[in-house]
Amino acid sequence: MTFRSAIFRKLLSIATLLIVLTLLMLDFYLGPYTARQQVESVQHLLDGEAQILAGELETVAPGQLANWAREAGARARARVTVIDPRGVVLGDSEHDIESMENHANRPEIQDAHRTKKGSSIRHSKTLDRDLCYLAILVNYRGQSDYVLRLALPLEDLDAAIAAVRRRILEASLLVAVIALGVAYYFSFTFTRRVNRLQTFAERLVGANPPRPPLPAENDELGALGQSLNRMSVRIRELVDRLSQESAQRESILASMMEGVLAVDNEMRVTFCNVSFSRAVDCRFPVPEGLPLLELIREPDLFEMLKRVLKDGQSLKQRLQLSGPAYRSLEVQAAPLASPTRPGAIAILHDITDLERLERIRKDFVANVSHELRTPLTAIRGYAETLLDGALDDQDNNRRFLEIIKAHAIRLNNISADLLVLSELESGRPQAEPERISVRAAVESALRTVEAEARVRGVGLRGEQLIEAEVMGDRVRLEQVLVNLLDNAIKFNRPGGDVWVETTRASGGLVRIVIADTGIGIPSEDVPRIFERFYQVDKARSRAVGGTGLGLSIVKHVVERMNGTIHVESLLGKGSKFIVQLAAV
Ligand code: ADP
Numbered sequence: 001m002t003f004r005s006a007i008f009r010k011l012l013s014i015a016t017l018l019i020v021l022t023l024l025m026l027d028f029y030l031g032p033y034t035a036r037q038q039v040e041s042v043q044h045l046l047d048g049e050a051q052i053l054a055g056e057l058e059t060v061a062p063g064q065l066a067n068w069a070r071e072a073g074a075r076a077r078a079r080v081t082v083i084d085p086r087g088v089v090l091g092d093s094e095h096d097i098e099s100m101e102n103h104a105n106r107p108e109i110q111d112a113h114r115t116k117k118g119s120s121i122r123h124s125k126t127l128d129r130d131l132c133y134l135a136i137l138v139n140y141r142g143q144s145d146y147v148l149r150l151a152l153p154l155e156d157l158d159a160a161i162a163a164v165r166r167r168i169l170e171a172s173l174l175v176a177v178i179a180l181g182v183a184y185y186f187s188f189t190f191t192r193r194v195n196r197l198q199t200f201a202e203r204l205v206g207a208n209p210p211r212p213p214l215p216a217e218n219d220e221l222g223a224l225g226q227s228l229n230r231m232s233v234r235i236r237e238l239v240d241r242l243s244q245e246s247a248q249r250e251s252i253l254a255s256m257m258e259g260v261l262a263v264d265n266e267m268r269v270t271f272c273n274v275s276f277s278r279a280v281d282c283r284f285p286v287p288e289g290l291p292l293l294e295l296i297r298e299p300d301l302f303e304m305l306k307r308v309l310k311d312g313q314s315l316k317q318r319l320q321l322s323g324p325a326y327r328s329l330e331v332q333a334a335p336l337a338s339p340t341r342p343g344a345i346a347i348l349h350d351i352t353d354l355e356r357l358e359r360i361r362k363d364f365v366a367n368v369s370h371e372l373r374t375p376l377t378a379i380r381g382y383a384e385t386l387l388d389g390a391l392d393d394q395d396n397n398r399r400f401l402e403i404i405k406a407h408a409i410r411l412n413n414i415s416a417d418l419l420v421l422s423e424l425e426s427g428r429p430q431a432e433p434e435r436i437s438v439r440a441a442v443e444s445a446l447r448t449v450e451a452e453a454r455v456r457g458v459g460l461r462g463e464q465l466i467e468a469e470v471m472g473d474r475v476r477l478e479q480v481l482v483n484l485l486d487n488a489i490k491f492n493r494p495g496g497d498v499w500v501e502t503t504r505a506s507g508g509l510v511r512i513v514i515a516d517t518g519i520g521i522p523s524e525d526v527p528r529i530f531e532r533f534y535q536v537d538k539a540r541s542r543a544v545g546g547t548g549l550g551l552s553i554v555k556h557v558v559e560r561m562n563g564t565i566h567v568e569s570l571l572g573k574g575s576k577f578i579v580q581l582a583a584v
Contacts (some may be wrong), residue, residue: 005191005194005195007187007190007191007194008187008188008190008191011183011186011187011190011191012183012184012187015179015180015183015184015186015187016180016183019176019179019180019183020176023172023173023176026168026172027165027168027169027172030165030168031161031165031168034161034164034165034168035161038160038161038164039121039132042132042152043119043132043134045152046078046119046132046134046150046151046152047117047134047136049076049078049150050134050135050136050148050149050150051136053072053076053080053148053150054136054138054139054148056068056072057082057138057140057146057148058138058139058140062090062141065082065090065091066090066091066092066097067091068082068091069081069082069090069091069092069093070091070093072093073093073094074093076150078093078150078151078152079092079093079094079131079150079151079152079153080092080093080148080149080150081093081103081148081149081150081151082140082146082147082148082149083103083104083109083135083146083147083149084146084147085143085145085146085147086102086104087102087103087104087105087109088102088103089102089103090146092126095126100126101125101126103147103149106120106133106135107120107122108120108133108134108135108149109135109147109149111135112135112136112137112147112149113137113145113147116136116137117134117135117136117137118133118134118135118136119132119133119134119135120132120133121133121154124151129153129154129155130153130154130155130158131151131152131153131154132151132152132153132154133149133150133151134149134150134151135147135148135149135150136148190221193217193221193225194221196214196225197214197221197224197225197228200214200225200228200232201228204228204231204232204235205235205239214226214228214229253271253273254273254274256273256275257275257350258275258347258348258349258350259272259273259275259276259277259278259279259280259329259346259347259348259350260272260273260275260276260345260346260347260348261276261292261345261346261348262336262343262344262345262346263292263305263309263343263344263345263346264341264342264343265309265342265343265344266291267291267292267293267302267305267306267309268289268290268291268292269286269287269288269289269290269291269292269295270288270289270341270343271288272284272286272295275348276348279321279327279329279348279350280295280296280298280301280321280348281321281325282295282296283295292305297322298319298321298322300317300319300320301319301331301346304317304319304331304333304346305333305344305346308333308334308335308344308346309335309343309344312335313335314332314333314334314335315331315332315333315334316330316331316332316333317330317331317333318330318331318351319331326352327350327352328350328351328352328355329348329349329350329351329352330348330349330351331346331347331348331349332346332347332349333345333346333347334346364532364533367532367533368414368418368533371414371533371547371548372411372414374407375407375408375410375411375414376407376411378403378404378407379404379407379408379411382400382401382403382404383404385400386400386401409545410542410545410547413545413547414547414549417547417549417550417553418549420479420549420553421532421549421552421553421556424553424556424557424560425556431473431475433471433472433473434471434472434473434474435469435470435471435584436469436470436471436472436474436477437467437468437469438465438466438468438469438470438502438510438512438581439465439466439467439468439502441474441477441478441481442462442465442481442500442502442512443462443465444478444481445478445481445482445485445500446460446462446485446500448478448482448485449482449485449486449489452486452489453489453498456489456490456492456494457494457495457496458489458492458493458494458495458496458497458498458516459495459496459497459498459499460485460489460497460498460499461497461498461499461500462499462500463499463500463501464501464502464503465500465502466502466503466504466510468502468504468510468583469583469584470510470561470563470581470582470583470584471561471582471584472560472561472581473557473561476557476560476561477557477561479553479557480553480554480557480558480579481500481512481514483550483551483553483554484514484554484577484579485498485500485514486550487546487550487551487577488514488515488516488518488575488577489516490541490544490545490546491516491518491519491540491544491575492516492517492518492519493518493519496516496517496518496574497516497517498514498515498516498517498518499515499516500512500513500514500515501513501515504583505580508582508583509580509581509582509583510580510581510582510583511578511579511580512578512579512580512581513576513577513578513579514576514577514579515574515575515576515577516574516575516576517573517574518574518575519571519572520569520570520571520572520573520574520575521536521567521569521571521575522536522571523569523571526567526569529551529567530551530552530554530555530565531552532548532549532552533547533548533549534548534551535548554577558579558581561581561582562581562582563579563580563581563582564579564580565577565578565579565580566578
């Protein structure tokens with residue numbers, strides 16, 4: 001990983017380049033410098049020797065010059081040449097002077113004549129090799145322009161220079177290897193640290209937060225690492241807070257009864273909760289960014305949101321949904337002023353049930369007035385008739401009074417039932433629930449309606465009355481059973497039958513069935529018979545003293561006991577009311 005990293009390669013290449021350049025420069029400068037140094041020191045040596053030999057030379061006899069040169073050359077370990085002012089070689093340590101040409105034009109000789117000292121490095125024709133020459137003017141035989149020349153072969157010099165260069169090279173290579181090692185180590189650790197910082201930074205916003213934090217190191221990268229550490233803590237806190245807030249918001253929105261819908265300014269859904277999808281009957285969850293038109297077919301809602309987006313003003317409106325089930329909604333829509341994603345939000349209150357309750361309440365008041373008006377009108381009418389003289393009408397006065405009494409009883413029944421209903425609906429705490437024996441309650445109810453059954457010629461019996469207990473209000477449960485039995489007897493025919501069965505049902509339930517072979521209920525009326533004042537046949541019900549409130553009371557009581565009631569009925573054949581309660 002580190003070796004393939006671009007920064008590692010760059011750092012190492014730059015370091016290598018710098019090292020190579022330094023070495024080249026070193027060689028470039030030091031090479032000629034050492035060569036010069038060497039030449040200078042050789043020349044210095046030759047100069048010293050020359051000065052010594054110059055002193056000796058003055059005492060040498062002309063005939064001895066050649067010998068002296070040979071002997072002096074051996075001593076000085078250099079080539080020694082003596083040249084007269086005209087350039088004729090008088091003695092040479094390494095060559096026979098007879099065969100030597102005139103040396104007047106040699107550069108070092110010419111220089112020596114000009115400046116008393118001359119030097120040159122060149123190829124010696126005489127010896128056929130490169131030599132370093134040094135020539136000085138010397139006094140000989142009263143003349144001051146004899147030349148004493150000393151020379152050393154350049155091979156030695158070259159060898160010396162080469163040795164110096166080799167040593168420089170060796171040292172440089174050693175330094176280069178060390179430098180490369182250091183550069184490699186530095187690049188490696190640097191790259192590794194940069195990589196670690198990068199991985200850390202990338203993980204900051206990832207699902208798995210980086211742990212442990214970056215180690216503290218005393219340089220800029222270390223400082224950057226510490227900044228990232230601090231940032232990571234802040235980001236973690238922020239992410240945690242945001243996810244907590246979003247979780248809270250999600251759960252609030254999900255558990256809200258009201259539907260919530262948010263759209264962006266191009267009418268694409270950005271959010272909606274499950275209540276919304278239920279209210280408008282659309283799928284859930286909704287993919288973010290779905291055009292609203294593809295989700296719902298509610299032009300009114302669509303138009304409303306469009307207006308809010310256009311005007312930037314909140315709106316409140318009642319809408320009727322066009323879906324299969326009739327639903328009435330109160331929609332509150334407001335603009336969403338987000339700088340990044342402006343849009344609109346709508347909150348939908350389902351007021352269908354509220355409207356229905358309101359209607360029921362209105363109907364109820366109307367029904368109560370209507371139900372009361374009939375007996376009151378009758379009582380008033382017959383009382384007036386009696387006062388107007390019918391009191392003396394021996395044939396009718398008693399009948400009229402009985403009619404008045406019957407209506408008074410009906411009024412009494414209605415007010416008694418209404419009282420029970422209002423007490424049940426008031427939500428006032430009832431009597432402390434007690435254990436009730438179902439069998440005892442059924443038997444007590446059977447006894448209550450026994451006389452009525454006999455009068456109407458209806459057979460009444462209890463079948464398989466099991467021993468079971470339920471929790472609740474004994475009086476109310478008996479009332480339920482009496483109401484159901486009373487209906488079964490009332491809406492029956494002479495010779496018909498009414499019976500009660502109690503059985504255990506699955507889920508720890510007790511099932512009480514009140515069945516009759518009576519007139520039955522038309523199937524279209526079945527769903528409505530539990531409504532207040534609902535009577536299938538008003539005339540017949542009234543004739544038997546019904547108020548239309550009995551089954552409402554039954555349903556209320558059963559539901560208060562957390563039970564259920566349902567009806568199975570066949571017109572002309574009979575009905576079955578099935579009550580299920582939890583057994584204890
Ligand atoms: P009511 O006081 O008229 O009996 P209920 O609320 O008890 O009022 O019953 C509502 C209506 O349901 C009755 O008027 C009757 O038409 C019908 N009903 C109730 N029980 C039976 C039954 N066992 N057989 C036939 N119809 C019944």
